[in-house]
Each structure stands twice: as C-alpha cells, then as structure tokens.
Amino acid sequence: MHIIDHFLIKDDRVTGTDDCSNDLEKASPFTPTQAAKTFTSALGVLLGIATLLGFCLHLAGDVAHSTYLNKLGIQATLFPQAVDAKIIHGYYVTILQGVAVLSDIPWGILLAIISLSTLTVVLLRAPVNENPRLKAWLSQRSYWIRGSISAAASTVAFLSAVTAVWYVILLIAIVPGFAAERHGKIRAEEMARRLLDGNELGVSEVWKGEELMARGQVIATSQERIAIYDVALKTMRTLPASGIEIRTPVPSSAISAKNERKPQIHSTRTPN
Secondary structure: HHHHHHHHHHHHHHHHHHHHHHHHHHHHOOOOOHHHHHHHHHHHHHHHHHHHHHHHHHHHHHHHHHHHHHHHOOHHHHHHOOHHHHHHHHHHHHHOOOOHHHOOOOHHHHHHHOOOOOOHHHHHHHHOOOHHHHHHHHHHOOHHHHHHHHHHHHHHHHHHHHHHHHHHHHHHHHHHHHHHHHHHHHHHHHHHHHHHHHOOOOOOEEEEEEEEEEEEEEEEEEEEEEEEEHHHHHHHEEEEEOEEEEEEEHHHHHHHOOOOOOOOOEEOOOOO
C-alpha cells in the first residue's frame, strides 16, 4: 500500500506540473497561433499598400506620358506605353516632383475628411444614456414606424461611411494625377522651347528606302508609328513605322576631347 500511495502522490505532482505549464501557456501573451495571425494580418496590409502604390505609379506614368504628348500636338493614344514602362515612368515622376506633390494635395478636403471621421468615432464611442421616454414612445408605435426610423438611421450611417471612403479613394487618385500632369506640362514646355530655339536637338533622319521622309527630333516611337518634329516644315509629323529607317548621328557631346573622331551615323531600321 505504501508503494501505491507513493506512485499516486508522484502522479499528482506530475499532473500539477502539467497544469502549471498549461496555465503558463495560456497566460503567455504571444503564442505561435497569435504570431501566425499577426504575420498574416501584416502581410495582408503590405499587399494592400503595394497594390495601392502600384496603382498610383501606373496612373502617374500614364497621365504624365499622355499630357506630354498631347501638349506637343501628338495623339497620345497612338503611342501607348507598356504597363511596366508606365510604372517606371510614374516612379520617376514621383521622385522628380518630390515636395511639389504636397502642394497638389487639397488640404481643405483632407482636413474635412479627418475631422468628420474623428467626430464620427467620438460620437460612436461616447457613453449614451437610454431615454426611457423615447424607448417607450417607440414601443407604442407600430412596426412600420419603428422599422422606418431604424432603416433611415442605418441608411444615413451607411451613406456617411461610403461617402467618407469615396472621398479618401478620390483623394488618393487625384494627387498622383495632379503631380503627373504638372510633370508632363513641364517636360512639354521644355521640349517645345528646345524645338523652337533649335538648340541641342538630336537631329535624326527618317528614311524609307532611298527616300528621305523627314529630318528632325524624334519625339515618340511605337511598333506602328513614329512621331518626329520636322525641322524643315516646323511641325510635328506622325509617320507609319513600316519599312522606316532612322539615322541618327552621334552627338559631339558624347565624343571625348582626347579621342575626337569624325561623327558616325547610327542607323535603326524597322521591319517591313
């Protein structure tokens, strides 16, 4: 009997130890399950931010490219950009604009949205004392009156939330567009000034077979068309790229003073 009692006491001690370890695991503030949930939540937030950032960069690149070509008198729809090119262009637009993007933010609308959102949260979290008179009055009304009042209150709250979210999305979409439009206008004005002054132009020749089609500054190219500023006609021209050869002399600024040579002609031929 003494041996059995000894083992029973030992089992009770082991069981008590296990209970303590279980209590410690339950009291632990950071379990593997919670870590996995936290990681999943953080990953979802990062993916959402990356998606939003990609959308903003894509929008900025597309608006900047379209504004630049349209301001120079070229139809932007004839020279589409690839998706990756738009994102890269949007990145450079954001970097070059820098602090100027902050001036494009409608701070009045932003402050109004923040104020309304803060007021809504404060009102929702404020302690409310039930009005027995109002509750008794509603209980005495018919189902249709109570349902109409409840539905109206829910509709107002839902529309307020949707309006706030809509203005936030609109704000996020407008700011990159403003910055990109400004960047496109600045680039177009600089290019137009260079074209009119005739300074620092990379003059290229567009040939089709043995015929010289145009001579001037190439503005944009695509697989089907080429846009060039013709220095002889003083106008923008859009030509089909089929069978076109672009000949561009190497600029003198690219030649070292020690190894100065005769300028060479760089030829680019498009397939028929």
